Amino acid sequence: MNTASFKEDYKKDILALLAQNLGLRGSVLPLPSRYFTSWAKGLGLHRGGEVVLYTGHMYQLVPVIRLMEEQAKELAPEKRARLARLARWINPVVNVSAFSRFMVSAAARSRYERCLQNIVLLLRLTGLEPGYLYGVEKYAGALAFDLGLDGPFGRHAARVARRLKDKGVKEIITVDPHTTEVFKNVYPKVVPGFDIRVRSYLEVLAEANIEVRLPWEEKFVFHDSCVYARYLGLIDEPRRLLEAAGVKVLEPDQSRELTHCCGGPVESLFPERAEEVARARMEQLTSLGRRIITACPICWLNLERVRDPRVEVFDISEILAAAFLGKI
Amino acid sequence: MIQVDERLLERIAKDKDFNAQACFNCGTCSALCPMGLGLLPRELFRYVLLGARDRLRELSDVIFSCLLCRLCEANCPRGVRITHNIRTLRSYLVKDEYRIL
Ligand code: SF4
Ligand code: SF4
Numbered sequence: 558m559n560t561a562s563f564k565e566d567y568k569k570d571i572l573a574l575l576a577q578n579l580g581l582r583g584s585v586l587p588l589p590s591r592y593f594t595s596w597a598k599g600l601g602l603h604r605g606g607e608v609v610l611y612t613g614h615m616y617q618l619v620p621v622i623r624l625m626e627e628q629a630k631e632l633a634p635e636k637r638a639r640l641a642r643l644a645r646w647i648n649p650v651v652n653v654s655a656f657s658r659f660m661v662s663a664a665a666r667s668r669y670e671r672c673l674q675n676i677v678l679l680l681r682l683t684g685l686e687p688g689y690l691y692g693v694e695k696y697a698g699a700l701a702f703d704l705g706l707d708g709p710f711g712r713h714a715a716r717v718a719r720r721l722k723d724k725g726v727k728e729i730i731t732v733d734p735h736t737t738e739v740f741k742n743v744y745p746k747v748v749p750g751f752d753i754r755v756r757s758y759l760e761v762l763a764e765a766n767i768e769v770r771l772p773w774e775e776k777f778v779f780h781d782s783c784v785y786a787r788y789l790g791l792i793d794e795p796r797r798l799l800e801a802a803g804v805k806v807l808e809p810d811q812s813r814e815l816t817h818c819c820g821g822p823v824e825s826l827f828p829e830r831a832e833e834v835a836r837a838r839m840e841q842l843t844s845l846g847r848r849i850i851t852a853c854p855i856c857w858l859n860l861e862r863v864r865d866p867r868v869e870v871f872d873i874s875e876i877l878a879a880a881f882l883g884k885i
Numbered sequence: 886m887i888q889v890d891e892r893l894l895e896r897i898a899k900d901k902d903f904n905a906q907a908c909f910n911c912g913t914c915s916a917l918c919p920m921g922l923g924l925l926p927r928e929l930f931r932y933v934l935l936g937a938r939d940r941l942r943e944l945s946d947v948i949f950s951c952l953l954c955r956l957c958e959a960n961c962p963r964g965v966r967i968t969h970n971i972r973t974l975r976s977y978l979v980k981d982e983y984r985i986l
Contacts, residue, residue, distance in 0.1 A: 705975025
């Protein structure tokens with residue numbers, strides 16, 4: 558097999574695999590539903606309701622993707638392509654992605670799960686008590702839409718929208734930019750009559766003027782997500798919150814509307830290229846400081862994997878929780 | 886020789902948001918692109934407007950390499966909906982070339 562054709566096949570196989578997973582199991586990387594919902598244990602979130610927190614599975618998937626990437630890196634490209642091909646054929650029968658779950662340790666998961674828990678606690682400070690759909694909640698489908706998998710995406714979106722309607726949901730509060738964008742701007746175009754209100758938890762918090770308990774009084778470099786900044790115009794909200802939390806926000810040359818991508822969007826098809834983009838961005842960020850804040854789990858994942866050990870990358874919810882909830 | 890594909894042209898014509906015609910080839914997008922996609926969107930969109938299906942197939946790696954980050958789009962002086970156009974090409978390849986329905 559020559560290089561060009563195996564590369565072409567790899568791409569097709571990955572696309573087919575994603576389409577299959579979405580069609581058969583309602584996710585691009587399907588895992589048992591308790592894997593996605595275990596973070597909510599003990600929080601007393603009520604089931605469903607008119608206003609629900611929608612995780613879209615993104616934070617939960619970060620440790621799984623990290624592990625899969627590490628494993629894939631060990632393989633030569635030809636071997637990786639053969640594996641993708643094999644996966645495509647056995648996937649309809651055996652859920653291949655379910656295997657990876659067993660290798661994600663509880664310790665690796667806990668930091669991401671804590672982000673979601675903190676988001677709930679932060680929202681409660683505003684007086685809001687959102688519900689949660691637990692196992693009924695599904696991945697929103699952003700990756701499938703971005704890759705042009707219109708058929709599988711459209712069918713998936715219709716199913717997700719029906720579930721939300723059946724449960725009487727009127728408003729969803731999202732925690733990551735990709736889920737926010739796809740619900741806010743894509744669903745209304747592909748699902749007739751989709752009228753659920755969509756807000757990011759950062760918007761909700763920024764509107765509420767919550768009181769700070771333990772101000773940071775320290776400097777951090779802020780990395781804007783492309784989707785928040787250029788698709789959703791959510792630029793001032795994270796800054797307002799960070800400033801209220803006592804953070805001195807350092808802005809890289811490419812920030813706000815001009816932010817530089819983390820590379821994440823091409824991770825599934827071109828992992829090496831994704832890494833190059835992440836390195837370039839990391840260099841811009843670290844020229845200002847060694848402590849970086851991200852607001853998107855995908856940015857976080859991508860910057861984290863090219864991080865020098867002396868550099869720290871935080872999720873914005875961690876920084877806000879420390880200041881507003883007063884917990885480290 | 887360029888092989889013209891009617892289906893491709895028809896699909897693009899039906900999509901009122903596919904506005905590659907507006908591009909005047911200034912090169913701002915290519916200069917800014919973090920992926921160094923010099924070909925996108927200028928040359929590529931021209932192939933589409935010509936209905937050059939084979940070229941699209943050959944360039945599929947480029948089409949799928951775009952981050953959809955919109956850095957180019959935010960700075961395009963002609964308001965070309967670059968990321969929308971790229972998604973359109975992807976869905977064309979997925980459906981008509983890879984037969985993922
Ligand atoms: S920036 Fe806009 S007008 Fe200039 S080459 Fe790119 S798409 Fe065309
Ligand atoms: S949207 Fe695509 S073409 Fe435009 S700057 Fe980003 S990666 Fe480059």
